[in-house]
Amino acid sequence: xxxxxxxxxxxxxxxxxxxxxxxxxxxxxxxxxxxxxxxxxxxxxxxxxxxxxxxxxxxxxxxxxxxxxxxxxxxxxxxxxxxxxxxxxxxxxxxxxxxxxxxxxxxxxxxxxxxxxxxxxxxxxxxxxxxxxxxxxxxxxxxxxxxxxxxxxxxxxxxxxxxxxxxxxxxxxxxxxxxxxxxxxxxxxxxxxxxxxxxxxxxxxxxxxxxxxxxxxxxxxxxxxxxxxxxxxxxxxxxxxxxxxxxxxxxxxxxxxxxxxxxxxxxxxxxxxxxxxxxxxxxxxxxxxxxxxxxxxxxxxxxxxxxxxxxxxx
Amino acid sequence: xxxxxxxxxxxxxxxxxxxxxxxxxxxxxxxxxxxxxxxxxxxxxxxxxxxxxxxxxxxxxxxxxxxxxxxxxxxxxxxxxxxxxxxxxxxxxxxxxxxxxxxxxxxxxxxxxxxxxxxxxxxxxxxxxxxxxxxxxxxxxxxxxxxxxxxxxxxxxxxxxxxxxxxxxxxxxxxxxxxxxxxxxxxxxxxxxxxxxxxxxxxxxxxxxxxxxxxxxxxxxxxxxxxxxxxxxxxxxxxxxxxxxxxxxxxxxxxxxx
Numbered sequence: 404x405x406x407x408x409x410x411x412x413x414x415x416x417x418x419x420x421x422x423x424x425x426x427x428x429x430x431x432x433x434x435x436x437x438x439x440x441x442x443x444x445x446x447x448x449x450x451x452x453x454x455x456x457x458x459x460x461x462x463x464x465x466x467x468x469x470x471x472x473x474x475x476x477x478x479x480x481x482x483x484x485x486x487x488x489x490x491x492x493x494x495x496x497x498x499x500x501x502x503x504x505x506x507x508x509x510x511x512x513x514x515x516x517x518x519x520x521x522x523x524x525x526x527x528x529x530x531x532x533x534x535x536x537x538x539x540x541x542x543x544x545x546x547x548x549x550x551x552x553x554x555x556x557x558x559x560x561x562x563x564x565x566x567x568x569x570x571x572x573x574x575x576x577x578x579x580x581x582x583x584x585x586x587x588x589x590x591x592x593x594x595x596x597x598x599x600x601x602x603x604x605x606x607x608x609x610x611x612x613x614x615x616x617x618x619x620x621x622x623x624x625x626x627x628x629x630x631x632x633x634x635x636x637x638x639x640x641x642x643x644x645x646x647x648x649x650x651x652x653x654x655x656x657x658x659x660x661x662x663x664x665x666x667x668x669x670x671x672x673x674x675x676x677x678x679x680x681x682x683x684x685x686x687x688x689x690x691x692x693x694x695x696x697x698x699x700x701x702x703x704x705x706x707x708x709x710x711x712x713x714x715x716x717x
Numbered sequence: 718x719x720x721x722x723x724x725x726x727x728x729x730x731x732x733x734x735x736x737x738x739x740x741x742x743x744x745x746x747x748x749x750x751x752x753x754x755x756x757x758x759x760x761x762x763x764x765x766x767x768x769x770x771x772x773x774x775x776x777x778x779x780x781x782x783x784x785x786x787x788x789x790x791x792x793x794x795x796x797x798x799x800x801x802x803x804x805x806x807x808x809x810x811x812x813x814x815x816x817x818x819x820x821x822x823x824x825x826x827x828x829x830x831x832x833x834x835x836x837x838x839x840x841x842x843x844x845x846x847x848x849x850x851x852x853x854x855x856x857x858x859x860x861x862x863x864x865x866x867x868x869x870x871x872x873x874x875x876x877x878x879x880x881x882x883x884x885x886x887x888x889x890x891x892x893x894x895x896x897x898x899x900x901x902x903x904x905x906x907x908x909x910x911x912x913x914x915x916x917x918x919x920x921x922x923x924x925x926x927x928x929x930x931x932x933x934x935x936x937x938x939x940x941x942x943x944x945x946x947x948x949x950x951x952x953x954x955x956x957x958x959x960x961x962x963x964x965x966x967x968x969x970x971x972x973x974x975x
Contacts, residue, residue, distance in 0.1 A: 571828045571837060578825040581814035584776060588808075589880040590800035590829035 417554055421547045430546055432663065436655050437553035438611060443636035443643070443651035444560040445607035449600040450637065451646035452567050454580030457601065458633055459499065459515030460608055462522045463492040465628030467609030469526065472534060472616035472624075485613040492609020493602055500601040504594055519633065527625035535621035544618055552614045557652075560607045564648045567600075576600055577646075638681050644691030653692050725788055727752045727915050728773065728804075728884055733782030735768055742768040744939035745782070750884065755906075755916040757930035757947065765939040766919045767809055770886050773917075774806040775799045786884070803831045803883030807873045807890065809919070813861035819872055820857040823847050823879045830880025844879055851875035851905060867898045874905055884915045891922040903928055923951075 417437075421430050446460050471488030475481055503514040536544075567573030578586040579593040586593055612627055635658070636651075643654025661680070665673035688695050726749035735743040743765045750756050758766050771777040773784060775796035784792045791799055814822050820841070827833070827840040827847070834840035848854045851871045856864065861872060870890060877885055887906070891899050899922065906929055910916060920926050926933065926947050933950050935943040943953045 569837065571833075571840075574821070574825045574828055574837070577817065578814050581816055582812055584796075584808070585812050585814060585876075586825070587776075587796035588774065588800060588806050589826040589876060590797050590805075590831070590833070591825065592795065592797040 414558070421550050427546070430550060432659065434546065434550045434553055436659050437550070437557045438615060439635060439639055439659060440652045440655035441553060441557040441560050442608060442611045442632070443639035443655055444557065444564055445604045445611065446633075446636040447564060447640045447645060447651050448560075448567065448604040448607075449597060450604075451640055451644075451650065452564070452573060452580065453576045453597050453600045454646075455504070455597055455601075456512045456637075457515045457604070458512045458630075458637075459503075459517075459519035460604070460636060461628050461630055461632035462499070462515075462519035463496060463605040463608035464612040464615070464632040465519075465522065465526065465625075466495050467492040467612030468616040468627035469530075469612075469624055470609075471613030472619075475617060476534070476536075476540075481617060485610060485617075488613040488616075489606055489609045492612065493606035495609075496602040496605025497598075500598050500605070504597045504601060516630075516633075519628065519630065523625050523628035523630075526628055527623070530624040533621050533623050536618065540618075541620060544620075549614060549618055552617070553611075556607070556610050556614060561648060561652070563603065563607070564651075568648060572596065572599070580646075638677065640691075641681065642684055642691055644693030647691070647693045650691050650693045657692065726750060726785075727787060728917070729785040729788075730769075730773065731783045731785070733769070733772055733784065734780050735772055735777060736780055741939045743772060743779075746936070746939070746941050747782075748934050748941060748944070750915060750917055752915055753910070753913065754931045755910060755918060755929050757926045757933035758917060758919045758936065759921075759926065759933050759950075760936035764936040766936055767888060768939075769936070770806060770888055770917075770919060774804060774886055776806075797829070800830050800880055800882075803881070804886070805830065805877045805880045805882035805884075806886035807877050807888055809888040809892070811866065811869045811873050813864075813869055813872055813876075815860070815862040817861060818858050819853055819861055819864065820844055820848065822861050822872060823876050826876045826879035831883065832881045847875045847879045850878070850908065852901065866893055867895075870894065870898075870902075871905075874902075878909060878914075882914055884917065885909060887916060887918045887920075889919055889921065891920055891925045899925065 417433070420433055424430050424433070442460070442464065446457065449455050450457055467488040469488075470491045471484045474484035474487055479487075499515065499518050503511055503518070506514050567576060575586065575591040576596045578589075578591050579596050583593050616627065639654035639658045640651050641654070642657055643652065644650030661677070662673065665676055669676070684691060690697075728750040730746060730748050732745045732747055733743055734741065734745050746765070746769060748756075758769065760766050768777065772779050775791075775794055775798075779792065782792070783790060786799070786802055786804060789802070791802065791804075794802075814825065817825075823844040824837075824840055827844045828837065834843055845854065845857065848857055851874060853868060853871050853875060856868060861869070864872060870893070874887070874890065890902055890906070894902060903925065906916065906918075916929075918925075918929065930947050932945065933947050934941050935950060935953075943950050945953075
């Protein structure tokens with residue numbers, strides 16, 4: 404009940420933010436939080452719930468960005484351009500996922516990383532020119548539509564993650580993460596579950612790329628394929644708590660706040676600190692911030708929950 | 718009811734072979750398991766029992782031979798597809814979905830396997846029932862990683878039963894259990910049989926074999942060397958030799974006969 408209330412307040416606050424926030428940097432920062440939360444959540448579907456570390460997420464973000472940008476600048480309405488970008492990323496997800504998910508553990512990670520790098524280099528060679536908005540388009544720039552697109556996407560991916568926590572498919576995916584042989588022995592097709600999660604995550608990453616490309620003033624097409632679009636969401640998911648619904652949101656806020664604070668003072672040096680933070684989280688808090696908070700709250704909340712469960716059959 | 722007389726076996730293994738390098742772990746083994754029976758698989762360590770289980774459950778692909786289940790060739794099916802048809806196994810070294818609760822371990826099996834529950838809430842209710850039968854209902858909310866060995870073995874069987882098998886493969890279910898725990902296991906397995914589940918059991922504990930098995934097959938060095946009722950087979954000279962060695966000791970004892 405109270406959880407629903409908190410959720411409602413957060414959603415309402417996020418919806419009102421562009422109207423209420425006086426300063427543009429606040430909205431800009433919030434847009435980034437939403438975009439990164441969405442991207443991290445899309446990585447989390449397979450990486451967190453499925454336990455397969457995909458190091459090629461940038462490929463799908465980049466493909467979504469590339470296709471959406473070109474079609475949109477070519478004159479197509481944004482909706483159709485986004486749809487095409489999403490379709491391209493989803494199809495690519497199926498093409499990459501089907502062979503690479505037959506690989507196990509580190510081989511899957513290396514395989515996906517290789518695919519993303521090949522795409523990045525190829526795109527960089529074919530499209531070496533920077534993609535800049537024409538002056539007339541730039542004049543019509545407004546942040547609010549991008550903000551709301553990112554909000555809807557982050558909400559949709561989070562709904563997908565939430566569905567994983569309470570559906571048959573999600574149970575199967577988590578079982579495959581815990582023990583492949585046990586999952587197979589009770590009828591869970593490990594490969595099929597991972598492929599669905601991978602394709603779903605790729606599609607969502609493609610939409611995130613499309614939203615990034617929409618009205619982004621200028622970027623090299625290959626920039627959207629940069630491995631940072633893999634490693635930022637990965638770090639965010641682990642920071643917040645991989646395999647949890649809230650993790651990517653918590654991680655995105657913490658990560659972007661830290662980046663803002665550190666990058667301003669330390670410049671490139673902040674990457675070193677991020678590396679250290681990431682190692683510290685993986686070693687000391689394997690469940691991320693969310694797990695750590697749950698551990699703290701769990702001790703106080705457990706007796707209450709037990710009492711509540713006895714009361715429910717009324 | 719007479720084993721061997723029924724026209725079609727539930728499980729029909731034909732000339733199944735699997736080699737690891739030069740070692741013939743399973744060497745042209747043929748056997749049939751009939752609906753409703755409990756078949757014991759005996760043999761010393763390294764005789765190929767677990768490899769044969771892995772071949773039947775689909776965790777390994779055979780080099781040669783065919784497997785039929787209820788008349789259907791399943792030799793190339795993935796383990797999950799065999800589980801959906803009703804072949805479910807347990808593991809010799811107990812395995813569980815360690816970070817999930819005991820209840821969720823069984824819940825997943827109830828959601829998949831043969832005849833999966835139509836909804837998650839139905840599955841959860843039925844999973845609780847499975848835990849009651851296995852005597853684990855008071856530990857439902859605990860992470861599986863925190864169960865002691867005897868309870869993990871119970872969970873292993875509860876999970877397998879929740880997948881509604883037609884043929885249940887138990888790999889050394891009594892290993893590491895004390896007398897009382899073995900008794901609980903025996904009643905659990907008898908309960909499963911009473912529900913119409915056919916069983917195949919690898920077991921070294923002769924008390925369990927005698928108490929449960931209608932028929933046993935003995936493996937030695939990957940070959941099936943004897944087959945019959947437990948009492949008959951254990952008298953069989955070749956079996957005694959496999960287990961206990963030849964009648965004449967190759968070395969004379971140091972002290973003379975007393």
